[in-house]
Amino acid sequence: MPEFPALAHVAVTVSDLEASRRWYAALFGTDPVLDELEQQGTFHHAVFALASGQLFGLHAHVDAAPGERFDERRTGLDHVAFGCRDRAELESWAERLDGLGVAHGGVVDAPYGSGLSFRDPDGIALELFAPPA
Missing domain, CATH: 3.10.180.10 (2,3-Dihydroxybiphenyl 1,2-Dioxygenase, domain 1)
Known part of the structure; x- marks a missing residue:
């Protein structure tokens, strides 16, 4: 059995892509390396390349659930x-x-x-x- 690979990227869904893009750019000290509407047009994503080699993505979905905020007590992340x-x-x-x-x-x-x-x-x-x- 092959060794389980390293984590390549994490992507989180955000409610306001522009605000989150600015916030994470300040946190990471860099701009996204990719910022585009994905091919099927269902979400826009901005992806940051971290110095550690991993990627961190922000997703804003076209059909986003309105008014929900993150809560770690729900199943998921x-x-x-x-x-x-x-x-x-x-x-x-x-x-x-x-x-x-x-x-x-x-x-x-x-x-x-x-x-x-x-x-x-x-x-x-x-x-x-x-x-x-």
Whole structure:
């Protein structure tokens, strides 16, 4: 059996593509490498290439469910976590989030590692995570 492959990309559905595109561009420090209506015309997507080699996509669907916000208690996505080297890098990210005006829960330590949780404009739960020291 082949080894299970690395995660190639994550795509999240957003309610306002333009607002989310600006928010994620500021967070990632880069513009999307792809920004287009997909071939069948059912959704518009913007895709960011992260320094780690993965892609992070934003989708806005033509037939989007109106008025719904993200809730990790529903079946489906709970959160997306991005890996950091150590707790010091998490502290740097907390400062960057402060500079961007992004509310967060501060660096929280646990036996399995440390995390820094925050949310995007649609309330999608995001985390920066570092392994234990």
